[in-house]
Amino acid sequence: MSTGEPPPRRVPIDPDVDLSVPAQRAETAGAARWGVLAVIAAGGALGASARYAASLAWPAAEGTFPWAVFAVNVTGCALIGVLMVLVAERSVVTHPLVRPFLGVGVLGGFTTFSTYAADVTELLERQRVLVAVAYASATAVAALGAVWAAAVATRALVDGDRRGRAG
Numbered sequence: 001m002s003t004g005e006p007p008p009r010r011v012p013i014d015p016d017v018d019l020s021v022p023a024q025r026a027e028t029a030g031a032a033r034w035g036v037l038a039v040i041a042a043g044g045a046l047g048a049s050a051r052y053a054a055s056l057a058w059p060a061a062e063g064t065f066p067w068a069v070f071a072v073n074v075t076g077c078a079l080i081g082v083l084m085v086l087v088a089e090r091s092v093v094t095h096p097l098v099r100p101f102l103g104v105g106v107l108g109g110f111t112t113f114s115t116y117a118a119d120v121t122e123l124l125e126r127q128r129v130l131v132a133v134a135y136a137s138a139t140a141v142a143a144l145g146a147v148w149a150a151a152v153a154t155r156a157l158v159d160g161d162r163r164g165r166a167g
Contacts, residue, residue, distance in 0.1 A: 039097045043105015047076075051110050063126045065135055066119045069112060070142070076111035077143040081150030083107070090158045 051072050058068035080103065086092040087099045116139055123132035 035097065036100045039101040040105040040108075043101040043107075044109035045105075047106040047109025047111075049109075050106075051112055060119075063123065063128050063131070065131055066115075069115050069119060070135065070139055073111050073113065073116060073139055074142045074146045076107050078146035078150040080107050080111075081147040082154045085151050085154040085158065089155070092158055 054068045054072050058071070060066040060068060083093075083099070083103050087094075087103070116135075120132050120136045123129075123135065
């Protein structure tokens with residue numbers, strides 16, 4: 001019988017965690033939470049350091065196409081495509097801290113879509129409209145294409161390797 005009140009709203013901590021599955025729910029409880037936060041922080045520090053190194057190695061002059069940020073974002077998206085196939089689809093990597101460390105931490109710290117947005121804004125403020133539009137659209141297309149291509153290639157490699165071992 002309904003009380004007339006809406007059901008309580010459940011807000012998951014991690015959108016990839018299904019709180020109705022006990023094994024996944026444990027990921028957000030007690031001491032396990034601190035381990036997850038620690039590996040995310042460590043991974044984030046590594047990823048952000050790598051991005052910073054790329055920006056030092058390949059600096060962009062004011063008003064020009066920011067190639068380092070473009071390359072970092074596209075490379076990071078490709079690696080996210082590989083990681084998600086290995087962890088989520090094919091269960092090649094099963095340790096529970098791999099995805100938080102590599103996906104959220106390292107690749108989350110490495111990719112920088114906030115800098116991408118700031119770069120587009122700066123280019124527009126400098127009246128570099130064509131460069132801004134090229135950068136905005138090229139990044140979106142290349143990043144999505146990189147995730148897709150890397151996922152397809154990873155699936156083919158993993159599935160081909162599994163067929164090779166079975167035969």
